[in-house]
Amino acid sequence: MTVARRATSDEPTEEQLKALVAELTPQERVRVLTGETTWTLFPLPAVGLRTLTLSDGPIGVRGTSRAPTTSAQLPAPSALAATWDEGLAEELGTLVAAEARAKNADVVLAPVVNLQRTPLAGRHFECFSEDPLLSGRMAVAYVSAVQREGVGACIKHFVANDSETDRTVYRSRLSARVLREVYLAPFERVVEDAGVWMLMAAYNGLDDGVEEAPATEHRRLLRELLKDEWDFDGVVVSDWFATKSTVAAARNGLDLVMPGPRGPWGEALTAAVDSGEVPQEDVDDKVRRILRLASRVGALTDPAQASGERPGEAASGHQAATRALLRTAAARATVVLRNEGGLLPLSPGTSRIALIGANALDPFVQGGGSAHVTPPHLSLPLDALGEAFPSAAITAHRGGRTLRHAPFMEPGVLDGGQVTVTLLDAEGRQLETRALPAPWDGSVRGLPADAASVRVEAGVRLDEPGEHVLEVAPVGAHRTEIDGALLSESTHHVAEEALLDSSASHPRGHVRSFAVRESGLELKVSATAQVVDAGSFGRFARVELRHLPPGPGTDAEIAEAVDAAREAEVAVVVVGTNPETESEGWDRSDLELPGRQYELVRRVAEANPRTVVVVNAGAPVLSPWLDDVPATLWWWLPGQEAGGSLADVLTGACEPSGRLPWTLPAAATDVPVPDAVPREGVIDYVDGLDVGHRGWDRLGRTPAREFGYGLGYADWSYGEPAAGTWREGAPLEVTVPVENTGTRPSREVVQVYLEAPEGGPERPLRWLAGFTVVEAAAGEEAGAAVELVPRAFQVWDEETGSWVAPPGEYRVLVARSSRDVRGETTVHVPG
Template sequence: MAPSAPTTQADRDREIAVEAALGKLDLDAKARLLAGQDMWTLPELPEIGLKSLVMSDGPIGVRGVRWTADDPSIALPSPTALAATWDPALARRAGRVLAQEARRKGVHVLLAPTVNLHRSPRGGRHFEAYSEDPYLTGEIGTGYVRGVQDGGVGTTVKHFVANDAETDRFTVDNKVAPRPLRELYLAPFEAIVKNAHPWGIMTAYNKVNGTTMTEHRYLVNEVLRGEWGFDGYNVSDWMAARSTKGAIEGGLDVAMPGPRTVYGPALAAAVRAGEVEESTVDEAVRNVLRLAARVGILDGAEPVVGELPETVDGQALAREIARRAFVLVRNEARDGEPVLPLKADRTVALIGTAARDARVLGGGSATVFPERVVAPLDGLTAALPEGALSYCVGADPNSELTAADGGFTLRAVCRAADGSELGTVNAPSGHIQWFGADLPQGVPAAAVHSVELIGTFTPRVSGEHTFGTRGYGRFRLSLDGRELSDTTYTVGPDSDPFDTFFSLPSEAARVELEADRTIEVSLYHEVAHLENSPIEGISFTLAHREPQRDADELIAEAVEAARAADTAVVVVATTELVESEGFDRRDLALPGRQDDLVRAVAAANPNTVVVVNSGSPVELPWRDDVAAVLLSWFPGQEGGAALADVLLGAAEPGGRLPTTWGTLDAAPVTEVTPSDGELPYTEGLFIGYRAWEKSGATPSYPFGHGLGYTDWEYESLEVTPTAATVRVRNTGTRHGREVVQLYVAPAADTAGRPARWLAGFTGVEAAPGESVEVRIELPPRAFEIWDEPAGSWTHVGGTYELQASRSITDTRLTAALTI
C-alpha cells in the first residue's frame, strides 16, 4: 500500500530526497539496507549520503548499543507505573527525556513503547506494558510517542499484535476473533498511529490466526498501512523473521538483527530468481529512507525536528513520575487519623530485602544500568532525623543466584587462542553481554577465544556464599588463587537463543567467607561460538548468592524491630525470576516468606505500612490486616527518594490502578499456555475489569482505584454526545490531584458489549475547598463496535448512562445520554 500523502512542504521535500536516494541504489544495496548489519544498526550507504541507523531498547531508559553497566542510563519507572499516573502529558515529558538520552548515546530509534494488553495477570512481561484497558493504553502510548519524537528520535510501537504473554512466544498461534482483535488488541496501535504518527512499528514473534506477524500481509499491509495510513518503517522483533518471500510480501521492512538474516543477499537472490518483485523491495527501502530522513541521517533531507526541546533533568523527572505513580490502595485510621502520611516525630522500622536492594526495573530487554539507585533505605535515611530509622532484612525472597554485583569490583580480559591479550574493559557487574560495539575497542568477537572476569569481592555478611555461572562453553572459577570448579556447558540443537540471557544460573561452588575481608575472584570462560546463530556476540554471567539465614530467625528480628517503633514499613517485592521477559508467571504469590513476614509484623505493630515493589499484580492475603498498602511498581532509579516524599507527606501518592489487582483463583482470564501450538482467546471482549464484572467476582482492588491525602466531592455532571463536563471539589485539608474517570454503560444491550467501559479521563488539581470544572471529550469510538459480517465499524445508537467515577466500582455521578 502507498504511504499516506505528505502534509507539509517539509514532508514533501523529504519525499523528494527519499526518491532521489532510492534511484541511486542497486538491488544489492537495497537488500543490504533492509538487514541489520549487527545487533542494533543498519548499514551506512555513503553513495547516497546515508549514515548508519542506530536502534536501542527501551522503554524506561535508553541502553544504547552497549549492553553494559559501564555505560549508564537514566532509569525511569516501569510502564505500569507511567500508566498509573493516568497522565498523557507526563508520559510525553518522559518521552522527551528518553529522546535526550538517545541523542546523548547516538541512538536514532527507540524500540518502545510496548502497548500490548494485560490479558491475563500471569503475563510475565506486563511490567513493560501499560494497562488492561485499550483506551488508557492508547492515551499513555500517544503521549510517550509524541515526547520521544518531539526530540527528533523515532519510536517503534510494539509488539504488533496480540503479543500478550511469553510462553512459546516464538511459535504460539493466538486465535483472536475479528471483533476483540479490533476493539481490544489493535485499538491502542490504531489510536497511536492516528494521534501520534509514530515513525516505526515492531511486529511480534507470535502468529495471529495462523499467520506469523512478520508475514501478516492483511494486518500490516491492509490494516496498518492501508486503513490507518501508517507511513513509517516496520521492523521485526529480534530473530522473528523466518522467510524472505513471506516477510517482504507481508510488509516487513527490516529484519533484525544481523548480519545473518532472511534479507540482505537472500533477498537480492529472491528478486533475481523471480520470487519477489523488486518494486516490493523498493517500497520497504522507501520506508527506511523516510525514517532516516526524519531523524536527520540522510543527506539532502531536513530532519523533522530542527529545534530541540529544552533539556530535562532526568533524575528529577524520574522522582516525579515515581511519586505520581504510587497507588495508595489502603489507608486506615489509627488513633483517629489515617496512618499515612507519617507524622514527623514518629520512629520507623524499615523492613525487607527490597528496602535495601531496591528492584527498580524489570528483567529482560527492558534492562538498563542507571548511574545511581536510591533505595527506600537511602531515601528514608536522608529524610528522617538521625536515630528515627532502623532497618532489618525480615525475609529474603532471593533464593536463586543473581549476577555478581554488590561488593564485586571486576574487569573483563579478552584473549586469543594462544593466550595473548586482545583487550580489557571494566565489568561493573558479573553479567557480560557483548554485541559488536560492546567488546573492547578493536576486538572482533570471532577472534575471542576466552574472556576472564578478574577482580575482588568484599562480602557484606559472613557465612556460606554460593557462586555460579550462566551461559554456554567452559567455565573455571577460582577464589584467592584456588580453583573451585571447571565445567563445560554445551548447546543443544533446539536451544532457545535467549537462554544465556534469561535462564537460571548453575551453581558452581559454596565457600565460607568473612564479612569485610576482600578476596580475589577469577572466572575463566572459553567462549562457545554458535554456528549459524543469528546473533554474533558473547554472553555469560558470574552469579552469586549471599548466605541464607534461617527465615524464622529473620522474621523474629523484624517483629522485635516493629514492636520497638511507632510505625513499621515493610517493603515486599517480586524478583527477576518472577517478572521478566522470556517466561510467564506460575502464580501471583510473593516469593519466599514475605507473606509470613507481613502477618508477623502487623500482629506486632498496628501501624504497619506495606510497600509493594512489583511491576504487575501480586496477591496480598494480609491486605485487610495492615494499616496501609502502597503500590510502588518498579519505581526507577529515584524510587527511594520518591517513597520518602510520599510516606512523609511532602507529596501525595498520585496513582490510580491501570490494571485490576486480584487473586489468581478469582481472576476470570488466566490461560497463557498454548495447546498444540494454539492459544484461543475464548474470552472475546472480556478481559480485565470487563471480565471481572461479567464473572461477578470481587477483585482485591478495582481498575482505576487509588487514594490520596485529601477528599473529593463530585458536584455536577453535564453530558452531550461529544463531551462531558464534571465539577469536583476538594473537601479535604490538603492540596491534591484527582483523576476523574468517565465510563459508558449501555442502558440495554444486544451487541454483546461489556457492562461498561472507560471512555475518557482527566486529572485535576485543587486547593482545599476549591472546586474545578473539567471537560472530557467523548471519542466516537466509545459508541461503536466492530461489525464482523460487514468488516467495518458500526455506530450503536440508543440510551447510555455516563458515569463520572473514581474507579470502575466507585461511581459518583450519572447522566443519561441518547444518541
C-alpha cells in the same frame, strides 16, 4: 486530537523520495533493508543517508555502546499509566528524546502498547495497562512528545504479543472483531493520532480467522490494515531475529530486517527480485519509507556529510531538573490502596521509624530484558528517609533474603580477585587466556570464530565460619567441577534462536554448600561451557560464579525486624518482586511474593499497629494483609529516584495520586486469564472482548482492588453529570462538577464508563470510555470535562468490515474506579 506526522515542513514529497530511490542501484536498495549491525542501518552516501541508529528505550535510552553507559532511568511504563496523566507522559517523552540525542540514537524502540491480558505475563511491567483506551492515550502522549523533538518512536509488538512462554513460536488465535476492538486499538490510536514513525512486528504468529501467518509476514495485518487502511507511512521493522522468510516477509509488508548484517534478505532478496517473486516496487516502497524516516530524524543530509560523525550531547540522568521530574513521576504514580485512620502522610514529628524488607534496602527499580538501563545513581529509601526526617531515629532491617540465587562472587573470596578464562577450539586446544576481575557477570564476549568453548577456573577461599553456598551457572553444553568432583554436565547445545527464550539465555545454578569451621577452606572451581553464536549480538559464552556467605538466617532476620518494629513509632515494610521474578524472556508461574515476605508483614503488623506496607512490584502480587494493616501503597518499579519518591509520598510532599491501570486479584483462582502458556503452540484468546477488568465484571468476581482504584490523600464529592448529544463521527463531552472535600490540595482522576443498550451485539458489561485529571485545593470545586470519541460507542461489524455504533440508550457512568460509580446519565444513539 490528531497531530502532524511530519517533524518539519520540508519533508520530501513522495515524488522526491522516488527520485532518490532511482539514484540507487538494485543492490544498494536491498542492502539498506537489513541492519548493518545489531542497532544500526547501512548508510547510503549517494543520496545523503547517514547511518540510522536504533536504541532500546521503554524506561530509558540505553544507547548502542558495548561499554557500560548511564541513562536517565524512568519509572516502569505501568507506573506512568497509573498517573493517568497525559501531560506527564509528554514530559517524560521529551526527556527520552533528549536522552536519545545525547546517545546519537535516531529511533527509540518504545513504547510497548501490548495489553496486560494476564498478570503472569513476564513483560507486564513494560506495558501500560490492561485497558486498550488507557494504553492508547498514554502511548499517544508519549510518542507525540518524542517525535516533536525529531526522534522517532517505535511502538511494539504488533500484535497480540502478550506473553513470553515459547514467544518465538506460538500463534495467537482470536476473532477479527476482538483483534480490532481490543488488541489493535492502542496501535491504531498511536498510528492515527500520533503519526508514529516506526512499528515493530512481533515474534508470534497470528490467526484472525482469515489468515494464519507469522506477524512479520501477515499480509492482512501489515499491508491491508496497517498500510492501506490506516495509511501508516512509517517503517515496519522486525523484532530482533523474528524474520524467517524472504519472499513472504518482503511481499506482505515488512520493511526492515533486524539485526544485521545476517538475515533472510540480502542476496536472497536480490535473487527474489530478479526472479520476479518479489516486485521491484515492493523493495522501492520499503526504501522510500526508510528515507522518509531518515528525513524526519535528520539523517537525510547533504551527501558529503552522510558518513560524518555526530557529536553526542551530555546525558541528563544526573541533572537536577531530570531528577526532580523522575522523582515527581514516581511519587504521583504511587497508589494508595488503604489508609485507615489517616496514618499517611506521616507526621513531621515522627521520631522512630523501622524500615524493613529486602526491597527497602535494595529496591527493585526496573524489570529485566530490553528495558534495562544503568542509571547514573540510585536514590535509596534509607538515605531519603533520613533527609525527610532529620531528627528521627531510623533503623533498617532486611527481614530475610528473597532471592533464590546467590550474588556474584566478590573479589575477596577469589585468588587474586579474578577468574581465569581459557578459550578452546573444537579439538580442545588452547587459543587464548584471559584474566577477568571480579565481581564478574559471567559473560565472555568478543570470541573469535574458531573458539568452540571456554574453560573458567577460579581459586576460592572461604574463611568465615558457617555455611557457604557456591553456585556455578553455565549456558548450554557444559561440565562443571568443584575440587575435581563433578557438579553438573550437559551435552545440550544452545542455538542462536533459542537465546530468545528464557531456558537458554538465563543460566540455572548448580549448587554446592560448604561448612567452614575453624580454618579457611580452599576450593578449585572449574567450568567448561559452549560458545554460542548469537549472530549480530556476537559470539559469547556464559558461566556465572556465585557465592552466598554465612548469615544469621531468615528466622533470625525476621525476629530482628519484628523487635525493631515493636520499638518504633511507625514500621514501613517494603515488600516486592525482584530481578528473578519480572523480566522479558519468561512468564511468572504464580502471583506469590518470593521468600517469606508474607510472614514478615504479618509479624511486623502484629508487633506494631502503625504499619505501612509498600509494594515494590510492576505486576500484581497477592496481598493477603491488605485489609489488616492500616496503610498500603503500591510503589511500582520506580526508577532511579526510588528513595526520594517514597520519602515524598510518606511525608506528603507529593500526593500519591495514582490509580490502578490493572486489576489487583484477591486470589489467584479468580484471575480471568490465569496463565500465559500456549497449548499445542496456540494461545486462544477465549476471553474475547472481556480483557482485564471487563473479564472480572463478566465473571462476577471481586478483586482485592478494582481497575482505576486509588485513594490519594483527599476525599472528593461528585455532582450530577451531564452529557452532550450524540452526533455521528463527532466527540461527545461528559461534564461533572467535583469538589475536593479533603484538607489538602489533591488530584482526582475522573473516569467515565459506558454500558450498552439492550438487544444489540454482545459487548463488555462495562468499558472505559474516557477520563481526565483535575486538581483542586482543599474545599475547592472543579469542573471535569471528559471527551468520549466516536470509537467509544462503536463495534467492528465483521460482515460489512466497518465500524458501527449500535443504536439505543447508553448508560454513562461517572466514577472514581470501575466499580465506584458516583453518578450517571444516558446518551441516545439513534438508529
